[in-house]
Amino acid sequence: MTGMQRYFLEADARIAADRFRVAGEDAHHVLRVLRMRQGDRFGIVSQGETYEVEIVDVQEDELIVRVIAQMASFSEPPFAVTLLQGLPKGERLDELLMHGTEVGVTQFVIFEGVRSVARWEEKKRAVKLERCQRIVKEAAEQSQRNVVPRVVYAPDLASALRQSAGYLIAPYEAQGQGLPPLKSALRQLNEKRDRLRAEGVRLVIGPEGGLDGAEVQEIQAHEGRLVTLGARILRTETAGVVTVAQLLYELESEG
Amino acid sequence: MTGMQRYFLEADARIAADRFRVAGEDAHHVLRVLRMRQGDRFGIVSQGETYEVEIVDVQEDELIVRVIAQMASFSEPPFAVTLLQGLPKGERLDELLMHGTEVGVTQFVIFEGVRSVARWEEKKRAVKLERCQRIVKEAAEQSQRNVVPRVVYAPDLASALRQSAGYLIAPYEAQGQGLPPLKSALRQLNEKRDRLRAEGVRLVIGPEGGLDGAEVQEIQAHEGRLVTLGARILRTETAGVVTVAQLLYELESEG
Structure with missing residues (x-):
């Protein structure tokens, strides 16, 4: 501040x-x-x-x-954090790019989810991406980052997964599924620090309607860990920011 | 979601x-x-x-x-979380009330900080508070809370501290002060669970310009713990949401 x-x-x-x-x-x-x-x-x-x-x-x-x-200030996380975000409606995207940059995201992959209501027409993509990149640059300046996060586009989750790398975690609030909490996935990751540093970590956040069944299978096929964020339901523009903040809280420093 | x-x-x-x-x-x-x-x-x-x-x-x-x-669903934290928030400019207040409710705030105390640019004229306070309460109610409904958080007003930080109770933590990004990280304050608190359950916890977040020196002294006089949120600088509307999310990540479940 x-x-x-x-x-x-x-x-x-x-x-x-x-x-x-x-x-x-x-x-x-x-x-x-x-x-x-x-x-x-x-x-x-x-x-x-x-x-x-x-x-x-x-x-x-x-x-x-x-x-x-x-x-001498260096404000970057010790490993890459990629946020695979299902395309939400306009203002929500701006908000999560801004706050995601503040909390430490390294790269945003914006994908058109099965349940995305918003769509990016092909001829408008370049302009949209340029606008995203400008928002992220301003946020990086204000939050004193050393690196401007990249923003890339993917037509669907499968493509977003191919375009990115790293340990894969996906919050998923399917009722009654008994998924493990984020904390247990992060504590396991804490024991694999060498892999974490080398490969980084990816988070998948669905658009407003959440992830679709086929997308969940796609994540599991990529050895992704499905987790729950807890009893309270977060909006899509809050979920990524909060999860990255909790991830870096747990993993940015040792111990 | x-x-x-x-x-x-x-x-x-x-x-x-x-x-x-x-x-x-x-x-x-x-x-x-x-x-x-x-x-x-x-x-x-x-x-x-x-x-x-x-x-x-x-x-x-x-x-x-x-x-x-x-x-049977019960989505409330096991202790009260009070966010003492320095009054920011209009839209930022709406945003932090909404997202703060999503992540689990029990009570918001909106105080006019020394560096608050925005001010609430006395005759408009009731209307402003009513509007805040409406935003919070809608967010509580959407995020499946069991309780609607309260929103109260305080003319300054001293009054906000008198109107609230609980263990006191204040993120403060004074350069070169070597303040302990939030994590170390929360880990200490984790060893005082009985006190935490009984009294709850308060977070102080300054307005856009941050906390003033006199406000920092006020916090210290109330045995408040000053902490740093890390190398990246968060906007005022992000800081409270992120800090509450990290606090509940650390303390909501045992272990």
């Missing part, structure tokens, strides 16, 4: 060993939203390194900054 | 041992949104008990239902 705003710059933003050019939306945010001027400081991330910088020159729509210090 | 919609009814909705009258917004939701008709079934909660009911009569704007079965 506190701390210095940071911006992710492209590799070509570096114009000298200790100088960067900040342009476009980032410059707009610095100058118009935060109303900074010459001498003010903020954070940048360039090629995975984080720096504190000071504004040394301001032009109409861009600024030049000088490196004050390299920052 | 799946399961039967349920509605919280007032005590006077019971018109016979096995009959209830459903009116107002609930009736509107059943008839107009879910488009149910005679013979359809849904869930109700009356005085803490949950029932599956069937529609036996429909009038213009109300319906009569008959009890089919009493349901």
